[in-house]
Amino acid sequence: MKPISSKLDQIFSETPQPDEIHHNFFDRRNIGPAYEAGKDFFKINSKQSIGGFSCSEFSSLDDIYELIHPQDLSFVIDYAVKAVEFANTQMDNVLSCNGQLIFRIVGKDRREYTVCRKSFVSGAINNKITRNVSFYSDVTWMRASPKSWCLMGDNSQYFDLKFQEVELFKDIFSTREVEVLRLLARGFHSRDIAEALKISRHTVDTHRKNMLRKVDVANTPELLTLSRDMNLI
Known part of the structure; x- marks a missing residue:
């Protein structure tokens, strides 16, 4: 079985229809190799090339995914499935969702190429x-x-491939605590944070203690490491 075929039902929940909300990125931004895909739908800019292959040689999303280096393939599929699932369940407006992925492909000359794939919900x-x-x-x-x-997109700061519990993280810290956290990550001290947010130093220190307690870590460096892993900062 081709690697992506079994995942299509998870990636795209419905077949494109005339009454869908549709952004025509494909025609408006027809720069370089580009393709548009959906459930039972595939369209490609056939005049361009990828890795030495003419895009006219590709007739499906499977053909595109077969170019991906074997060591990167599972990562690309995992990202695609989880990113779309996250957008469908956690974003207020999925049309705000867009992403960037860097991975290797094997070209027509059997050389490895590193590519950047930028994707937009259409x-x-x-x-x-x-x-x-x-x-x-x-x-x-x-x-x-x-x-x-x-x-990128609504609530995208809570998405992370490495942690299943990341979706719960957005409910752990308050908006003010996240503000304090991000200033801590920039190297601000409590006094500086208090001045920036126009609150007392005591309030800042209380927020810091509460965040340590909520995620059960011992100190600020551990808090910042965990928060970076969770894409909060």
């Missing part, structure tokens, strides 16, 4: 993603690290 029904459009760039020259990713 279709939605009832705030569920029906299709997206992706643009490829060859970033081999940048020596970028494979398996790097970024997700």
Whole structure:
């Protein structure tokens, strides 16, 4: 079985329909290799190339995924499934969702290339993603690290591939505590934070103690490490 075929039902919940909300990124941003995919739907910019292959050689999302380096394939699939699932369940407006992924592909000449894939939601029904459009760039020259990713959109700061409990994290800290946390991450001391937020130093210290207690860590460095892992800062 081709690797992505069994995942399509998880990625796209519905087939694109005439009454969906649709952003036409594909035609408006037709720069370089690009494709649009959905359940039982695939469209590609056939005049471009990826890794030495003409895009006209690709007729499905499976064909695109078969280019991915074997050591990066499971990561790319995992990201795709979890990012769309997160958007469908945690974002107030899935059309705000967009992401960037860096991984390796094997070109026509059997050489490895590092590519950056930027994806945007292009279709939605009832705030569920029906299709997206992706643009490829060859970033081999940048020596970028494979398996790097970024997700943007509503509540995207709570998304992380490494932790299942990340969705619960957004309910742990209050808005003010997150503000204090992010200033701590920038190297601010309690006095500086109090001045920046126009609150007392005692209030800042109380927020700090409460955050340590809520996530059961001993000190601020541990708090910041955990928060970075959870994409809060």
